Amino acid sequence: MSTVEHSSVDRGEDKHRRRWHILVFLLPALLVYTAVMILPLVETLRLSLFNVKDGQSVFVGFGNFQVLFGDPRWAASFWNALGNNFIFFLIHMLVQNPIGVALAALLSVPKLRFGAFYRTAMFLPTLLSFVIVGFIWKLILSPIWGVSPYLLDLVGLKSMFSPWLGKPGTALIAVSLISVWQYVGIPMMLIYAAMLNIPDEVLEAAECDGVTGWSQFWKIKLPLILPSIGIISILTFVGNFNAFDLIYTVQGALAGPDGSTDILGTLLYRTFFGFQLQIGDKSMGATIATVMFLIILSGVCLYLFAIQRRMRRYQF
Template sequence: MSDIDTADPEIAPIKRPARWHILVFLAPAFLVYTAVMILPLIETLRLSLYNLVDNQTVFVGLSNFITLFSDPRLAANFWNALWNNLIFFVIHMLVQNPIGVALAAMLSVPKLRFATFYRTAIFVPTLLSFVIVGFIWKLILSPIWGIAPSMMDLVGLKWAFAPWLGRPESALITVSLISVWQYVGIPMMLIYAALLNIPEEVLEAAECDGITGWSQFWKIKLPLILPSIGIISILTFVGNFNAFDLVYTVQGALAGPDGSTDILGTLLYRTFFGFQNQMGDRSMGATIATVMFLIILAGVSLYLFVIQRRIRRYQF
């Protein structure tokens, strides 16, 4: 007879005690997150479906969205802000993230001297307040009292200096590069941690096959850190389409000159709260915020359900 047949039927299975303490520890964080994030999000989505008519809140369905895309002034401002946001994101993807990967690769070299100092120096700007960063760079790039003209004169490039923040064709690129300077330490540290987690036996096997140096990085390390690069890319996407603070600090709520640095965050601010002669419109501001949420949701969903599945095979 088998062990199952000879087992004592009176022996009851051991029941694990309920782990109620997990809920106790999760409750504070859940309540705070619900109050700060979930409830405001639900209220924003709800507010986008209502409008103020004769001092009364009336349900209007998708009328606010139709107005946003059909009204000449609102539509022009929205598409301009969306286009600027895309440029802002592309600059971060093409400049910030590759530089972060390159810095991480250099810092992961075992024999590099002062690696700790370099990591700290590059990461420190991410800890600074955006107000400080914006104000400092406005002073540096000022054509009147800034130090950029004199510093460029020392290397014979004073002729190339221009009031970059005051020109519509260069203001957005300049603000984007300031943001890159501040936040390049984040992708650098994430990629650096991913490189350190690569098993030594994989690298030793590559060296036995004669793959060393940068060839080892391109053929061995880079495919193994693709999941981390994917995470950095989606974090960059979410962060850039939620951007507001640095543009507001450097260029103000109008995001000048001539709206050349206007992004969805600054457009949302002016529309919701009003600015100067523009009256605030809560319903239209909530509509813009809802469109921003849908754009971010679409990007995150594309990454989770399409891109991540393709790069998952590189994970250990």
């Protein structure tokens, strides 16, 4: 066998070894992901098609879904939670993400002093436990011992204070803004990183053409960071429709007052595990979880196959 043939065979064997090398390193992560994500998802989908009758698990097909959407009591609770979830998501999209983009634009100013301090301070709430955040804001907004009435009184606006967390008309907005305060650092840092990746040659060319300041942001930087904004939007969608912890901490499992802050996550919790006088129903809980999964999957597919494909891409 010639030297060339020997070398080609050696390269093929090395490539084969490298492939097994990759599989060996991927296997632990794959096993953990399967155990933690894939198997529970499959079991949830399976459980939504069964129900318990006379102590026996019986296949009912889409019967649980018919109950969820057809029974007046279940349907009222589900549509209320879904509507609140959409409001929760829209507040994040219209408040959190624009503020995150604006803060990133300010932090990307080259001559900004103490930029590292500002970035750390704005990102710090993201690192806090939702229990701490919820408890702190309940204290701040409390009409009895909170500091909000005092702070508003300092600026002559005490008459505007109201027990926002205790009124059905304002509770959901208040909780949503608390969530915005906690997580605004995530879109800020992602957009800031995207702005740092913009080549200096592009910005220098824009300055030579007289495009500076906010005009440069709107005409040059914003179009270049649109893919990052799209990723942030879909992450916000997935995170908001999986939300549970902050509302549970601030408003409890009943998501009061009168269910005004009830979202799909809290409805799922009460249905699956039960709460107070309500007995847990695993089949209906799995049905709600399946609907949540389908909603999130639909939103992600819409973004990937309809929006992202049409989004203009810039390559350098």
